[in-house]
Amino acid sequence: MSKYHDFKDHEICFFDSKKVLPPIRGYKADFETFIDFIPQYEHRLLTQPYNTYCSICQYESIPLFPIQPKKLRWEKFKEWVSVRDLSIKGIDFFMDFDGKDLKSTFQDVKNAREHLLNLIGNSSIYLNCYFSGNKGFHLLGKMGESFGKTPAAKLKKNYEIAMQLKLLCPTIDETIYDLARVRKLIGSKVHSPQLGETRVITCDNDQDFETIQKLLNNKNYSEWEKMPIKRLNKIELTNGHKP
Numbered sequence: 001m002s003k004y005h006d007f008k009d010h011e012i013c014f015f016d017s018k019k020v021l022p023p024i025r026g027y028k029a030d031f032e033t034f035i036d037f038i039p040q041y042e043h044r045l046l047t048q049p050y051n052t053y054c055s056i057c058q059y060e061s062i063p064l065f066p067i068q069p070k071k072l073r074w075e076k077f078k079e080w081v082s083v084r085d086l087s088i089k090g091i092d093f094f095m096d097f098d099g100k101d102l103k104s105t106f107q108d109v110k111n112a113r114e115h116l117l118n119l120i121g122n123s124s125i126y127l128n129c130y131f132s133g134n135k136g137f138h139l140l141g142k143m144g145e146s147f148g149k150t151p152a153a154k155l156k157k158n159y160e161i162a163m164q165l166k167l168l169c170p171t172i173d174e175t176i177y178d179l180a181r182v183r184k185l186i187g188s189k190v191h192s193p194q195l196g197e198t199r200v201i202t203c204d205n206d207q208d209f210e211t212i213q214k215l216l217n218n219k220n221y222s223e224w225e226k227m228p229i230k231r232l233n234k235i236e237l238t239n240g241h242k243p
Helices: 035-041 043-047 070-081 102-119 121-126 151-166 206-218 221-225 232-237
Strands: 011-016 024-028 050-055 057-059 088-098 128-131 136-142 182-184 189-192 196-199
Touching: 024 070, 035 043, 050 057, 050 189, 088 102, 088 151, 088 182, 102 121, 102 136, 102 151, 102 206, 121 136, 136 182, 196 221, 206 221
Parallel strands: none
Antiparallel strands: 011 024, 011 050, 050 182, 057 088, 088 136, 128 136, 189 196
């Protein structure tokens, strides 16, 4: 069971495994809510495999939308969506790597991290790599003031960095940069058509990568459950250091 404690003030949403049905949105991350408790509120989540995502943005305030009646829930959610960009208080550094071959994709991640040491300076100490549960990886971190003063400026800088690295790291997805973008929630179950049921876990080095390859080969979800999850962005390890 994965707590939301690393995702406080992010929006949580759910996509079905094939991304065919409309996403279930309008949940918020907090310290009390557990991922596994969410399905009791939505029938579809009980009957079909869904993948869990959260926003790259942190919000000053996300309302607790009513579960029923559904019509009222979506009316209230749409009201919030119309103004939510005004309440953004933070945004994650985010790079998505997707390729046909997991090994070459991970090599791009390693190459990108080396170059990011020069491109983003001290902010690079926050970078963590996570297997995205399918055929790629997410590189996540914290955006310091050097990225810009506003969320839009920081997102633009993030995009420019991705474009700088694209020629050297061709598996980077440069189409993902908008404020409503979501990413797979670390620690959540992922229902992959190619790999079956997997889990979004840390992949920060070659040893982690080899472990993931073994897990993918045997497709035994009980082994995925045993994998440790590092705290997001290493915030706990920096003792208040600011990039």
